[in-house]
Every structure is written in C-alpha cells, then in structure tokens.
Amino acid sequence: MSLLVQKFGGTSVGTVEKIEQVADKVARFRRDGHGLVVVVSAMAGETNRLIGLAHEVQDQPLPREMDVLVSTGEQVSTALLAMALNKRGVKAKSYNGSQVRILTDDAHTKARIRDIDDARLHADIEAGYVLVVAGFQGVDEHGNITTLGRGGSDTTAVALAAALKADECQIYTDVDGVYTTDPRMVDGAKRLDTITFEEMLEMASMGSKVLQIRAVEFAGKYSVPLRVLHSFEDGPGTLIRLEEESDMENPTIAGIAFNRDEAKITVLGVPDTPGVAYRILGPVGEANIEVDVIVQNVSEDGSTDFTFTVHRSEMDRAEAIIRQVAGELGARQVTADNKIAKISLVGVGMRSHAGVASQMFKTLSEVGINIQMISTSEIKISVIIDEKFIELAVRSLHSAFGLDQESSASAEVS
Amino acid sequence: MSLLVQKFGGTSVGTVEKIEQVADKVARFRRDGHGLVVVVSAMAGETNRLIGLAHEVQDQPLPREMDVLVSTGEQVSTALLAMALNKRGVKAKSYNGSQVRILTDDAHTKARIRDIDDARLHADIEAGYVLVVAGFQGVDEHGNITTLGRGGSDTTAVALAAALKADECQIYTDVDGVYTTDPRMVDGAKRLDTITFEEMLEMASMGSKVLQIRAVEFAGKYSVPLRVLHSFEDGPGTLIRLEEESDMENPTIAGIAFNRDEAKITVLGVPDTPGVAYRILGPVGEANIEVDVIVQNVSEDGSTDFTFTVHRSEMDRAEAIIRQVAGELGARQVTADNKIAKISLVGVGMRSHAGVASQMFKTLSEVGINIQMISTSEIKISVIIDEKFIELAVRSLHSAFGLDQESSASAEVS
Numbered sequence: 001m002s003l004l005v006q007k008f009g010g011t012s013v014g015t016v017e018k019i020e021q022v023a024d025k026v027a028r029f030r031r032d033g034h035g036l037v038v039v040v041s042a043m044a045g046e047t048n049r050l051i052g053l054a055h056e057v058q059d060q061p062l063p064r065e066m067d068v069l070v071s072t073g074e075q076v077s078t079a080l081l082a083m084a085l086n087k088r089g090v091k092a093k094s095y096n097g098s099q100v101r102i103l104t105d106d107a108h109t110k111a112r113i114r115d116i117d118d119a120r121l122h123a124d125i126e127a128g129y130v131l132v133v134a135g136f137q138g139v140d141e142h143g144n145i146t147t148l149g150r151g152g153s154d155t156t157a158v159a160l161a162a163a164l165k166a167d168e169c170q171i172y173t174d175v176d177g178v179y180t181t182d183p184r185m186v187d188g189a190k191r192l193d194t195i196t197f198e199e200m201l202e203m204a205s206m207g208s209k210v211l212q213i214r215a216v217e218f219a220g221k222y223s224v225p226l227r228v229l230h231s232f233e234d235g236p237g238t239l240i241r242l243e244e245e246s247d248m249e250n251p252t253i254a255g256i257a258f259n260r261d262e263a264k265i266t267v268l269g270v271p272d273t274p275g276v277a278y279r280i281l282g283p284v285g286e287a288n289i290e291v292d293v294i295v296q297n298v299s300e301d302g303s304t305d306f307t308f309t310v311h312r313s314e315m316d317r318a319e320a321i322i323r324q325v326a327g328e329l330g331a332r333q334v335t336a337d338n339k340i341a342k343i344s345l346v347g348v349g350m351r352s353h354a355g356v357a358s359q360m361f362k363t364l365s366e367v368g369i370n371i372q373m374i375s376t377s378e379i380k381i382s383v384i385i386d387e388k389f390i391e392l393a394v395r396s397l398h399s400a401f402g403l404d405q406e407s408s409a410s411a412e413v414s
Numbered sequence: 415m416s417l418l419v420q421k422f423g424g425t426s427v428g429t430v431e432k433i434e435q436v437a438d439k440v441a442r443f444r445r446d447g448h449g450l451v452v453v454v455s456a457m458a459g460e461t462n463r464l465i466g467l468a469h470e471v472q473d474q475p476l477p478r479e480m481d482v483l484v485s486t487g488e489q490v491s492t493a494l495l496a497m498a499l500n501k502r503g504v505k506a507k508s509y510n511g512s513q514v515r516i517l518t519d520d521a522h523t524k525a526r527i528r529d530i531d532d533a534r535l536h537a538d539i540e541a542g543y544v545l546v547v548a549g550f551q552g553v554d555e556h557g558n559i560t561t562l563g564r565g566g567s568d569t570t571a572v573a574l575a576a577a578l579k580a581d582e583c584q585i586y587t588d589v590d591g592v593y594t595t596d597p598r599m600v601d602g603a604k605r606l607d608t609i610t611f612e613e614m615l616e617m618a619s620m621g622s623k624v625l626q627i628r629a630v631e632f633a634g635k636y637s638v639p640l641r642v643l644h645s646f647e648d649g650p651g652t653l654i655r656l657e658e659e660s661d662m663e664n665p666t667i668a669g670i671a672f673n674r675d676e677a678k679i680t681v682l683g684v685p686d687t688p689g690v691a692y693r694i695l696g697p698v699g700e701a702n703i704e705v706d707v708i709v710q711n712v713s714e715d716g717s718t719d720f721t722f723t724v725h726r727s728e729m730d731r732a733e734a735i736i737r738q739v740a741g742e743l744g745a746r747q748v749t750a751d752n753k754i755a756k757i758s759l760v761g762v763g764m765r766s767h768a769g770v771a772s773q774m775f776k777t778l779s780e781v782g783i784n785i786q787m788i789s790t791s792e793i794k795i796s797v798i799i800d801e802k803f804i805e806l807a808v809r810s811l812h813s814a815f816g817l818d819q820e821s822s823a824s825a826e827v828s
C-alpha cells in the first residue's frame with residue numbers, strides 16, 4: 001500500500017457535482033488500497049466572493065482578519081468532500097490548517113510553512129481514514145490563522161507529502177500534464193511523461209499555469225515526486241522528477257515556453273563606466289518593479305547600450321524612472337517597446353549537448369525572424385522577438401527540435 | 415470600566431451595511447471605556463446556504479463534517495466585524511470557537527459547553543482589544559469542531575459572560591425587549607424593564623422568539639445578568655434578573671404567553687384503574703411525541719375522561735396511537751381537536767398573591783370564553799380555549815391584570 005497526497009484545485013471542486021466526481025476518483029484509489037491525503041482548494045469563485053465582502057468593509061482589509069475570512073473557503077470544501085466520500089462508504093475526516101497543525105510564520109496572506117505535525121495524520125491514516133485537508137492555510141505559533149497566498153494549496157500538498165514521506169504528490173488540474181509547448185499554439189505539442197524540477201522551474205511562464213512555482217521548488221528541495229494529472233480524465237500525467245533519475249534517452253529539449261507579458265526598455269549611448277548598470281537598475285528595483293532579461297552590449301567608443309525587460313503593466317512607470325536616470329547619466333536616447341515576446345528553450349540536456357543555441361538562431365533566421373535580445377542560463381536559452389512572430393517562432397522551433405515526435409524518442413540536435 | 419459581552423444575531427449582521435452599523439454601536443461602547451466581547455452569528459441566510467450544500471451531497475450529512483461546514487458561517491462574520499471595527503480605529507481581533515477554546519462534549523450539531531479557557535481572552539482585553547467571537551461553535555477535547563445547535567450563539571454569549579465574569583450579557587435582536595404580551599396582538603403591550611429568569615422560561619412560547627431558552631437557563635444557573643436590546647435602536651431593553659433582586663413593587667403578572675401550536679386529544683369513558691394514565695401516555699412517549707398539558711377529570715361511576723395536548727403536527731400520529739390504546743382499554747370514545755389555543759399568565763408574584771386564577775377565570779367568563787382545560791404551576795396558569803377566542807382572551811386578560819399600565823406600576827389582583 002502506497003501513500004498518496006492528492007490535490008484538487010478550485011475548479012475541480014467548483015460545484016457539488018464536481019465534488020462528487022472527485023469523490024468517485026478518490027474512492028477508486030482507496031479501494032485499490034492506497035493510503036490517501038486529499039488537499040482541496042475553495043470552490044471556484046468562493047475566495048473571490050469572500051475577498052469581495054472584505055473590500056466592501058475595508059479598502060485595505062486587516063491581513064489577520066483576511067486570513068480568518070478566506071480560510072473558510074477551503075474548510076467548506078473539505079467538509080463537503082468528506083461527506084461525499086462517506087456517502088460512498090469511504091471513511092473520511094476533514095482537517096483545517098489548525099487541526100493538522102500546519103505551522104507557518106506570521107506573515108498573514110503570504111505565510112510560509114515552517115513545520116507540519118504528522119502524528120495525528122499518521123494515526124488517522126493507520127485507522128483507515130482518507131484525510132481531507134484544507135489547502136492554502138496554516139496557523140502561526142500563537143494559533144492565529146494564516147494563509148499561504150493564492151494558489152498555496154499546491155504548496156500545502158507538497159509540504160504534506162514531504163512531512164508524511166508520501167510515495168507521490170499528485171496535483172489534479174484541468175490539463176492532463178505538462179506539454180512541450182502550449183497545445184493551443186502548436187497542434188503537435190506533446191505531453192511529457194517526465195520533466196525535471198529544474199526544467200519545470202524554467203518553464204515557469206507555461207508551467208505556472210499548471211503548478212505553483214513555489215510548490216515545485218518545495219518538491220525539489222524535499223525530493224517529493226510530483227505528478228500533474230487531469231482531474232476528470234484518466235491518464236498518466238507528467239511526473240516531475242529529480243534530475244539524477246534521468247536516463248540518457250531523454251531529449252535535449254524538454255519544452256518551449258513563451259510569453260507576451262513583457263515590455264523592453266532600452267537606454268542608448270550610456271557612458272560605459274563602472275556602476276552604470278546599478279545606476280540604471282537601482283531606481284527601478286527601489287520602485288518594486290521586477291526586471292527579467294537584462295542585456296548590455298559590448299562597449300564601443302566609451303558608450304554602451306543597455307536593455308532590460310519588465311512586466312508590461314510596469315512599462316510606463318519604468319520608462320518614467322529611466323528617462324530621469326538617463327538625463328542624469330547623459331545617455332543619448334531612451335526607447336520603450338511593449339510589442340515583444342519572449343521565447344525560451346528549456347532542457348537539462350543542454351548541459352551535455354552543444355549547439356542548441358546555434359540551432360535555435362538558425363531556425364529563427366530561416367523563417368526570417370529577427371532576434372532583439374538573447375539571454376542564456378545553464379538549461380535555458382531565451383530570445384526576445386517581435387510579438388507578431390510568436391506563433392511562427394514557437395512552431396518552427398517545436399518542429400526543429402523534434403518535440404512533435406513521440407516523447408519517448410530522443411530529439412538530438414545538430 | 416465594565417466588561418460587557420454583546421451578542422448580535424444573523425439578522426443584525428446580515429449584510430455588510432448592517433455589520434457597519436453594528437461596528438458603529440460597538441465602537442461607541444468602546445469609546446465609553448467598556449471592555450467588550452462581541453459574539454456574532456452567521457450572516458442571515460448563510461447557514462441555510464451551507465446546510466443546502468451539505469444536503470446536495472448527502473441526505474443525512476455526516477454530523478462531524480456538518481459542524482466543520484456550518485461553523486465557517488460565524489467565522490466569516492467575525493472577520494468582517496473585526497475589519498469594520500479596525501476601520502473605525504478600534505483595535506479588534508476575531509476568535510473562532512477553537513481559538514478561544516470553547517470546550518464542548520462531542521455531540522456534533524448539538525454539543526454542550528463544558529469549559530471556556532479565559533486566559534487568552536483576558537490578556538487581549540487587557541491589551542485593549544475588542545474580541546469578536548464566533549457564536550454557536552466550540553471544539554471537543556480532540557480538537558474536532560462542534561456546534562451548539564441553531565441559535566446557540568446566545569448560549570455562547572452567556573457562557574463567555576459567565577467565564578469572564580462580565581458585568582452584563584447583552585443580547586441584541588430585532589425587538590427592543592420582552593413584552594407583557596405580543597404587541598402584534600395587543601396594542602397596549604408594554605416592554606418590561608425587568609423580568610426574572612423563571613418568568614422568562616415560563617414565557618417560553620413568546621420568549622423563545624427573543625432568546626434561546628437554553629441561554630436563559632444557563633444565565634440563571636451562573637447568575638449572569640442578561641439584557642435583551644434592539645440592535646439598531648437605542649433603549650434600555652429588558653433586563654433578565656435573579657428573583658432575589660426583585661422588590662415588592664413588581665407586578666404580580668409579568669406577562670401573557672400564548673400559542674396555537676397545540677392540538678388536544680381526549681379519551682372519554684376510560685375505566686378509572688391504577689396505571690391507566692401510563693397505559694395511555696406510555697405509547698405516545700415511545701413514539702417520541704411530546705405531550706404538554708395533561709388533565710384527568712375526577713372519576714365518576716368508575717370511569718374517567720383523560721385529555722392531553724401535543725404539537726399540532728403530531729396530532730394525527732398521536733390520535734392513531736390513542737385509538738389503538740382506547741380499544742384495548744375499553745374506552746367509550748376518542749376525540750381530537752386542533753382548533754385550540756393555549757394562554758398562560760406568568761409571574762413570580764403569583765407565589766405571594768392569591769386570587770390570580772379566579773381573576774383569570776372571571777375575566778374569561780365575562781367575555782363569554784369557555785375554558786376547556788386548566789393547568790397550573792407555581793408561577794404560571796395556563797388555559798386551553800377555542801382558537802377563535804385567542805385575541806379576545808389575550809386582550810381581556812392584558813387589560814384585567816393592568817399590564818397596559820406603565821410597567822413601573824404594580825398590578826394588584828382582587
């Protein structure tokens with residue numbers, strides 16, 4: 001008998017009918033002899049309803065009370081699922097964050113888990129109960145209710161799996177796994193049987209639609225095998241695994257991530273002196289604007305061009321700051337562009353396979369796409385291109401790197 | 415500085431707007447220097463919504479999970495009221511039943527309070543917080559969430575007042591106090607400044623619309639001064655007090671209670687032998703039918719007539735049982751009548767004032783009302799009459815006992 005932690009999100013428990021379907025699935029696992037801990041989110045829409053009430057009362061609701069308020073959403077789901085399991089003859093018991101004792105720090109609305117008391121859970125699992133645990137919530141050391149921030153139910157599931165030394169943590173969602181790229185953009189996108197934690201993290205722009213990044217980091221840190229599956233369809237999903245377990249048959253590239261969330265700001269003709277990067281980006285950071293890609297060209301005639309990207313919604317604010325700074329630095333010109341896309345190839349195979357970057361550039365050049373910025377890490381190559389070429393770029397790269405082949409086949413590069 | 419426990423029911427916190435009004439009222443008390451513990455119910459309609467969800471899932475919802483589910487309703491109210499107080503510059507902190515530690519037995523959905531841990535509450539009151547406590551809920555010794563049954567928020571308030579040795583427990587509701595009789599029936603009905611616990615209990619049929627009987631019993635047992643007030647209108651309300659504190663100026667009769675909820679079943683011509691009452695009522699009790707008034711006439715020629723009342727909804731069931739029993743007993747006839755009303759005069763003054771009963775009978779006879787049954791206790795006289803005379807009877811008695819005078823005047827009887 002294996003011990004599984006299963007997590008069902010708000011959409012999966014959004015109606016009584018869906019809760020019944022989840023109960024059917026959980027009951028099947030139970031009859032197969034598995035020990036089960038099921039983590040649930042609030043019914044879809046409920047958290048927003050509660051937040052709406054709070055904002056009717058107070059513009060900036062008291063964080064402690066916000067947590068007291070929204071944590072009720074998950075508690076409702078746990079009770080209803082436990083009832084639905086009971087109706088199917090499956091012994092089940094609900095737990096809220098305080099009852100498990102998911103101990104967190106006291107950072108209300110964005111708390112971090114410190115410790116989980118597994119004694120009571122183990123006793124109830126031994127006694128044959130399916131445990132239905134409220135996701136997203138905990139208590140601080142004084143017994144105040146805390147929440148982990150939105151989407152924190154994934155983190156709850158992973159933390160429970162780590163604490164209980166579960167055999168697998170299964171995240172049920174509305175997709176049947178992690179894909180080589182977004183299937184809505186590329187027909188030939190394939191579900192990956194496995195992906196490493198590092199790749200999953202680098203796939204963030206795509207992966208975050210599937211799994212909370214924080215949960216993936218957590219799972220990697222505690223070596224919790226994590227699997228993404230569809231809530232209402234059967235299938236193996238995608239297993240997120242430690243790299244050490246990978247074999248040589250794995251393809252070089254795991255997938256292609258992309259987004260259109262960013263905007264690019266360029267400072268042209270900056271005097272190339274020590275500290276100039278800090279003088280440009282310091283004020284941006286102080287304004288709490290997150291910077292993603294940063295590129296500084298090689299200096300010519302004592303001046304350089306400096307480009308970085310920010311979230312599109314922050315472009316205007318960032319540009320205003322940079323115009324101020326550019327004046328002080330005596331830069332020649334500042335430009336801003338929000339019609340860009342970022343495309344990233346991700347794969348731990350890059351470490352051992354040369355030529356991925358040149359193959360990527362060659363592919364894009366063959367279809368006439370100009371690369372505006374390039375940024376590389378150990379297992380990722382990102383390029384910034386004109387937004388209008390995003391589909392062409394993703395499809396061409398998906399095909400060039402053999403991602404539309406059966407996923408068991410290895411995609412060798414140049 | 416006095417310590418007050420205030421309770422606001424579901425209607426009083428039914429909308430964000432009403433929660434704001436409650437916050438205004440609580441804030442005023444706080445500025446007047448009172449220490450405050452505020453007990454709230456779920457927003458009106460919320461408990462029914464949650465119960466509805468449960469019944470969609472399971473015909474007879476698991477009681478443990480029912481408590482987990484419905485207890486969220488009060489928790490939502492506490493958070494919103496704490497936010498509303500905070501917005502007014504009043505330091506406030508919410509508590510659910512588990513956080514206070516309102517320890518109960520494990521009778522889910524109808525638990526009874528065993529103990530309240532007042533240490534943390536006292537510390538927060540000392541620190542200047544208004545404590546906003548979820549009514550109706552507690553935890554058993556294993557940390558399982560329990561509820562006290564519907565309306566249990568009154569009991570929570572009284573129990574907290576007893577544990578904290580509060581100066582007064584104020585129950586805010588949609589009436590401005592306890593009346594001599596129902597003001598909808600008698601224009602001259604007066605609000606009582608005070609009433610004793612015993613009278614309040616005997617007034618149950620009226621009083622239960624104002625206060626949970628269990629809370630009144632609890633308050634009496636622990637000598638907690640209890641006051642009923644209107645949530646949104648100012649006024650002194652009605653103080654429910656220990657009889658020992660009463661003075662001789664109190665009127666004989668506190669009020670007139672009445673109901674039309676009962677039906678009467680009569681067995682005529684029963685052989686008057688020992689054990690006959692048990693043989694008639696035993697099977698009724700075994701069928702879980704509650705019997706209220708019981709009257710057995712003096713025996714003539716070896717046979718007697720036996721009459722009792724039950725709730726109207728149980729009449730048909732009770733009649734069927736009695737017809738069976740009557741056959742076995744050789745009784746002459748069984749009749750059933752659901753067109754009856756019960757009218758009760760209540761007052762601790764009856765103990766020291768003779769003649770209340772005869773005055774009552776005289777008044778009813780003067781307006782031509784026939785009395786079908788009579789039942790008396792130490793502080794109450796009840797009569798059963800034809801339902802169609804209920805208004806005439808209540809108005810005549812209200813006037814005859816001087817209850818439409820100013821409540822400070824004493825109503826002396828014959």
